[in-house]
Amino acid sequence: MNFTLLLAAGLLLAGPLAAETFPKDDLVVARELREAALAGDGGYEIVADLTTRIGPRLAGSEADARAVEWAVKMFEEMGFDRVWTEPATFPTWHRGLERTEIVSPAHHELVTLALGFSPATPEGGIEAEVAMFDDLAALEAADESEVADRIVFIRNRMERTRTGAGYGRAVGARSVGSRVAEEKGALALVIRSIGTSNNRFAHTGMQRFDSDVRLLPAVAISNPDADLLERLMGGDEPVRIQVEVDAETVESYTSQNVIAEITGAEKPEEIVALGAHLDSWDVGTGAIDDGAGVAIVTEAARLIHELEQRPDRSIRVILFAAEEIGLWGGRAWAEARAEDIEDYQLVAESDFGAGEIYAISARVRDEAWPMIEAIQAELEPLGIELGRRQASGGPDFSPARPLGVAAVDLHQDGTEYFDYHHTVNDTLDKIEPEALKQNAAAYAVLAWLGAQSPVSFGSGETILAEEAEAEGGD
Ligand SMILES: [Zn+2]
Structure with a gap:
């Protein structure tokens, strides 16, 4: 099959006559989540606490272990349905x-x-x-x-x-x-x-x-x-x-990916995963990299958890270990998912600072692309455009790419990110609270609609087969 034709078909399906779209009630909830996020603090208190009480947390340092404890306690206090850790071992x-x-x-x-x-x-x-x-x-x-x-x-x-x-x-x-x-x-x-x-x-x-x-x-x-x-x-x-x-x-240290779950009401074994990394460089306080991401995805999931109804699918927040020194948490996660990647409906990591999101890109099966367009329509009021039909899901989900994981990238404005990146100047004051709220709103809408989608996003063999066909096609 010709990829361009598939793409055109996908675009046509997104029109008002689309066969599959979100039930109206789910769109109403998405809008409520968006407004709730904008009215909240975007997770600012979370990143303020992480950077103030833990501070820099190089993977394998004493502060890394304290950050893991901090994250477990935070998720437990927020009342998530399940909170657990998964090990990652690495040199540091x-x-x-x-x-x-x-x-x-x-x-x-x-x-x-x-x-x-x-x-x-x-x-x-x-x-x-x-x-x-x-x-x-x-x-x-x-x-x-x-x-x-x-x-x-x-x-x-x-x-x-x-x-x-x-x-x-x-x-x-x-x-x-x-x-x-x-x-x-x-x-x-x-x-x-x-x-x-x-x-x-x-x-x-x-x-x-x-x-x-x-x-x-x-x-x-x-x-x-x-x-x-x-x-x-x-x-x-x-x-x-x-x-x-x-x-x-240091030859070997074992840290933990910290995971929290809102268990889905209809298809609990199917998962939408939001990620960020918990470790940081040892200079600065790890505010924009990646305390901001921790705050954004946690706040997005917290808002969904506070809803009266449960999402159909489960939603997980994964705070990855040891991203900075070699994606070790992401690699351990992908290795453990080799057999069950089909369960992961959609993954997305926030790890590009605290700038506003301007576009959404996605790697999903052809049949699910109209769902991404429908999600984008709910992000439009936040100033978020439709991006490409291609996404990595962020650094920590990239080791799962060869497994065919369905992924979304919410592209943030990185114009100023590299003024502070990996420096002593990566501190809390560099986070613009309004931009943080916009990010939390976008991730909340994405996670909610991802969990409610009537169409599966095609992680695993479906995506790999379609990509192989597109590449090998005429
Ligand atoms: Zn980072």
């Missing part, structure tokens, strides 16, 4: 001292954060001449003689975009720069922060980590410090810097 890392100094031809101390899983340097640090590269591709193309025994500096700038696409284009320098530099004999890696702020703080983040790959000591410097280093590199004299990192990698 603790930050110690970190320092980057330009030692010649001028002396400057640069504002620095080590990157996740950076090994320690010898005490006193490593000093060497700097080899500068425009981006990861330039480093990959470089001859060993340009790299060996140097400290590599990758200077690529992240571009500010509403969708966050600039992050994807720049982040390779951070995620694999160290291993590429190591293979060519470099001594350490320094990157321009992967972030859009011109403030003098650095943005930390994950490096792709496998126990069989050797990483170099690796740090990010603030964007104004990267500007300064670039200016010196433009001169005639060689530039020497010193990098010192003290950090510790």
